[in-house]
Ligand SMILES: CCC/C=C/C(=O)SCCNC(=O)CCNC(=O)[C@H](O)C(C)(C)COP(=O)([O-])OP(=O)([O-])OC[C@H]1O[C@@H](n2cnc3c(N)ncnc32)[C@H](O)[C@@H]1OP(=O)([O-])[O-]
């Protein structure tokens with residue numbers, strides 16, 4: 251789909267790039283010639299993906315065990331990255347989410363999601379932007395949000411609220427940092443199977459209808475489809491796109507509020523919620 255070397259000369263940090271969609275984004279850009287940096291909390295996952303990235307063609311791969319809830323740790327990671335050469339792009343991909351009845355969430359449960367999605371994305375974005383502005387370098391920040399950012403999403407309210415904040419950040423910085431030649435963009439994925447999303451959002455008994463039937467195109471997304479979109483948006487070919495969020499969901503959001511994926515939760519029993527919470531769903 252793209253010319254070889256589309257991302258040559260680029261160096262991109264993918265938060266949560268060791269697994270799930272982040273891994274697919276990193277792999278696609280590695281194939282297109284980008285130097286890749288990935289971070290996450292699980293060192294073993296990062297180690298394994300780093301080997302895959304090198305095999306895919308990345309000229310260099312750096313990995314950082316870093317919890318993006320920790321602003322100081324992020325700053326250390328960015329210092330270490332810049333010591334070897336500045337990034338040209340950042341992908342805010344790492345996220346935390348789970349289904350729960352909102353009125354029963356503890357403050358810690360709310361913070362667990364908000365701190366990763368909203369605070370983590372803002373910490374990483376400003377860590378990159380500050381360095382680009384000081385160095386007089388252009389840059390691109392792509393944040394992975396969700397249609398929940400605009401439509402809301404019952405039973406995952408902290409995530410929906412955090413994604414709305416990240417989208418507002420994207421649009422605000424497109425204006426504030428435009429004069430520095432820093433682009434900020436977002437993608438809103440629909441259903442792309444990953445361990446994290448299915449493990450946290452799809453407990454047993456929650457699917458009222460087959461998952462593909464939640465989507466007008468009658469199928470789930472393939473990682474290659476969103477990885478190509480992300481590669482395009484990170485490349486210079488998208489150099490005049492800023493402040494925009496591209497939805498890639500087979501038309502699912504047009505069914506209203508993220509489709510019918512949440513319908514099962516209205517009838518969930520206390521026992522089912524407990525099982526979901528323990529991660530046995
Ligand atoms: C909007 C749609 C689109 C988005 C899609 C995605 O993002 S898909 C990507 C999805 N991918 C991922 O999510 C991957 C990353 N996810 C994670 O690391 C975890 O799921 C995390 C977000 C809980 C953070 O982990 P951690 O180790 O920092 O947290 P911890 O275990 O120490 O708990 C902290 C607090 O939260 C509470 N609590 C926890 N679960 C539940 C629950 N089900 N029910 C109720 N509460 C729950 C827990 O009880 C505690 O509160 P307490 O009792 O002390 O007052």
Ligand SMILES: NC(=O)C1=CN([C@@H]2O[C@H](COP(=O)(O)OP(=O)(O)OC[C@H]3O[C@@H](n4cnc5c(N)ncnc54)[C@H](OP(=O)(O)O)[C@@H]3O)[C@@H](O)[C@H]2O)C=CC1
Nearest residue numbers: 266269270271290291292317318343344345442444446447
């Ligand atoms: N899959 C889907 O259908 C959809 C996904 N999305 C969004 O796409 C993105 C990727 O989702 P997906 O791949 O499914 O999620 P996964 O849960 O599979 O992957 C999340 C990644 O983020 C990392 N991560 C989580 N918390 C932290 C943290 N505190 N610090 C650093 N890294 C962290 C995880 O690594 P580790 O645990 O090692 O830290 C993991 O590599 C997210 O932004 C999600 O909200 C949106 C809509 C739908």
